[in-house]
Amino acid sequence: MTSGKISLDLDDxxxxxxxxxxxxxxxxxxxxxxxxxxxxxxxxxxxxxxVPVVPEQGLSNEVKRRGRKRTTGRDVPFTVKLRRDTNxxxxxxxxxxxxxxxxxxxxxxxxxxxxxxxxxxxxx
Amino acid sequence: MPVISIMTTKGxxxxxxxxxxxxxxxxxQGADVCLIDADPNQPLVRWAEEANLPTNLSVIGSVTEENxxxxxxEQSAKVSFVIxxxxxxxxxxxxxxxxxxxLILIPLQASKLDANEAAKTLKFILRQSKTxxxxxxxxxxxxxxxxxxxxxxxxxxxxxxxxxxxxxLNTRIVEREAFKGxxxxxxxxxxxxHDQVPGxxxxxxxxxGFVQEIIEVLREGRK
Numbered sequence: 001m002t003s004g005k006i007s008l009d010l011d012d013x014x015x016x017x018x019x020x021x022x023x024x025x026x027x028x029x030x031x032x033x034x035x036x037x038x039x040x041x042x043x044x045x046x047x048x049x050x051v052p053v054v055p056e057q058g059l060s061n062e063v064k065r066r067g068r069k070r071t072t073g074r075d076v077p078f079t080v081k082l083r084r085d086t087n088x089x090x091x092x093x094x095x096x097x098x099x100x101x102x103x104x105x106x107x108x109x110x111x112x113x114x115x116x117x118x119x120x121x122x123x124x
Numbered sequence: 125m126p127v128i129s130i131m132t133t134k135g136x137x138x139x140x141x142x143x144x145x146x147x148x149x150x151x152x153q154g155a156d157v158c159l160i161d162a163d164p165n166q167p168l169v170r171w172a173e174e175a176n177l178p179t180n181l182s183v184i185g186s187v188t189e190e191n192x193x194x195x196x197x198e199q200s201a202k203v204s205f206v207i208x209x210x211x212x213x214x215x216x217x218x219x220x221x222x223x224x225x226x227l228i229l230i231p232l233q234a235s236k237l238d239a240n241e242a243a244k245t246l247k248f249i250l251r252q253s254k255t256x257x258x259x260x261x262x263x264x265x266x267x268x269x270x271x272x273x274x275x276x277x278x279x280x281x282x283x284x285x286x287x288x289x290x291x292x293l294n295t296r297i298v299e300r301e302a303f304k305g306x307x308x309x310x311x312x313x314x315x316x317x318h319d320q321v322p323g324x325x326x327x328x329x330x331x332x333g334f335v336q337e338i339i340e341v342l343r344e345g346r347k
Contacts, residue, residue, distance in 0.1 A: 006332045008339055010155045010204065016125030017201035018224045020193050024256055025220070031255040032219035035248050039215030041164055041188035 068107050126342050127196055129225040134241035137214030138231040138267030140167045141303050142334075143209040148312040149335035151181040156203035160195055161185045162221065163211045167307075174310030176219045189216040196224045214244070222249055223256045227342060231297070232269035234278030239285075246290060261345050265334075266296035271326075293341070295334045302327030 020028075032038070082090075094105045116123065130139045143159055151157045161183060162167035169185035177183070177309070182203070187195050192208075208221045223230050225293045228249055232242045242264060253260050264285060266278070272298075275281075282292060297303070305321035306313060313328050321327070 006153075006336055007155045008149070008336060010153055010339070013155060013204040014125055015156070015200065015202055015204055018125075018127055018197055019225055020197070020220070024223065025193060027255050028219045028223050028252060029216060031251055032216045032248075035214075035251055037214040037216060037219055037248060039211070039213045039217075041190075041211075041215075041217070109344070 072101070072103075074101070078103075078106075125199060125204065126226040127200055127208065127221075127224050128227045128229060128338070128342075129208040129210060129218070129221045130229045131208075131210040131218050131220075131222065132230045132232070132238070132239050132241055132245045133212060133214045137212065137233060137238055137241075138265075138297060139209055139212065141267060141306075142229060142231050142267060143168065143207050144171065144306055145297065145303065145313070145331040145334055146338060147181060147205075147207050148178070148306070148314070150205050151333050152312070152314055153335070154180070155205055156180045157182070157205045157207065158199040158203045159183045160187050160192070160199065160206060160208040160221075162187045162192055162217045163209055165211075168209055168331060171307055176311070176315065178312070186215070187263060190222060192220045193219050193224065196221065197250045199305075200224075207273055208327065214248070218245075218248070219252055222252055222260055223258070225260055226345060227338070228260055228262040229293075229338075230262060230264045232264050232281075233268050234266070234275050236277075236281075239281050242285075261341070262290075263341060264290055264292045266292065268299040269296040271298045271300070274314075293334070293337055295330070295337045297334060298326075298330050300327045300330065303331075 081098075090102060090105050093109075094102055097105070097108070099105055099108075113123070130143050130146075132139065140163070147157050147159045157173075157180065159168050159181070166185050168183050172185075184195060184199065196206060196208065203280035208225070208282055210218045230242050230245050245263060246264075249260055249262050266274075266282075269278070273302050285292065300323055302313060302316060302321040302324050305311065305316050308318055309316060311320075313324070313331050316324055318324050
C-alpha cells in the first residue's frame with residue numbers, strides 16, 4: 001500500500017511548445033468534418049447594453065395629455081345580407097341622426113322595436 | 125511538454141474525473157500542470173473557482189475550436205504537462221486537440237453505449253493520425269469501474285477491443301465517493317479528509333497508480 005504517497009521523478013518532462021501550422025489545421029478540420037465531428041461551440045452573443053425605459057410622463061412637470069380613446073364595447077362582427085333599399089335606408093338614417101357608427105342605427109332601431117313591443121303595439 | 129487529451133464522444137464517461145486525478149496527481153509530484161477545459165459546461169472552471177488550487181496547477185476555461193490550438197501551443201511552452209478535457213460529443217475541438225497530443229485517454233464504462241462511442245472515438249483518432257501523418261498513442265481507460273471485480277460485459281468488451289489492437293491502461297479508475305468528493309468539496313485527493321469521504325486511502329492508491337502508469341506510457345512513447 002502506498003497510500004498515494006508515490007514519488008515520481010518528472011524532471012525529464014519539460015515545457016516544450018507544440019506547433020500546428022495553418023495547413024495542418026485545415027487538414028484536421030476537413031478530416032473532422034468528413035468523420036462527422038462537426039460539433040461547434042456556441043458563440044456567445046454580444047450582449048446589448050440595456051437601455052433604461054424612459055417614462056412618458058414624470059421627467060418634466062409638464063403633464064402630457066393622453067389621447068382620448070372612446071370604447072364602444074362593440075367588438076363582435078355582424079355580417080348580414082340585406083336588400084339594397086334596406087341597406088340604403090340604414091345609411092340614410094345614420095346620416096340623418098349623425099351617428100358615429102352604423103351600429104348605432106341598429107341599436108336605436110332595436111330600442112324602438114323593444115319599446116313598441118312593450119307598449120303592445122302591432123309589429124308587422 | 126506532454127499534452128494529454130481526455131476524450132470520448134460519450135458524455136458522463138469520467139473524462140473530468142480522470143483529468144482532475146491526473147492533473148492534481150502530477151501537480152502533487154511538483155510538476156507544473158495546466159488543465160484546459162474545452163467542455164462548454166466548464167466543469168473544471170467551476171471546480172477551480174471553489175478549490176484551493178496548488179500554485180503549480182492552472183485551469184484555463186472558455187476554450188473553443190477557435191482558440192484551442194493557440195491555447196495548447198501557449199501552455200505547452202510554459203508548463204510540463206498540459207491536460208485537455210474535451211466535450212463528450214463529436215466536435216472539431218477534439219480534432220485539433222488530439223493532433224497536438226502525445227497521448228489520448230479514452231474513458232470507458234462497461235456499457236455498450238460507451239463502447240460504441242469509444243470505438244467511434246478511436247476510429248476518429250486513427251483517421252486524424254493518418255491525416256497529420258503522426259501516430260498518436262491512445263489508451264482506453266476503464267472508468268467508474270466496480271472496486272472488487274471486472275463485470276462479464278466489461279471482460280467481453282475488453283477482449284473485443286484488445287483483439288482489434290487497442291490498448292488499455294492496466295489501472296482502472298474505480299467508482300469511489302472520494303473521487304466525487306474532489307468535485308463536491310472543491311478539493312484534491314491529498315487535501316480531502318477521512319471524515320469527508322470514505323475509502324480515501326484506496327482512492328489515493330488508485331489515483332497514484334493511474335498517474336504512475338501515465339508517466340510510464342509517456343516515457344515509452346519517447347523511446
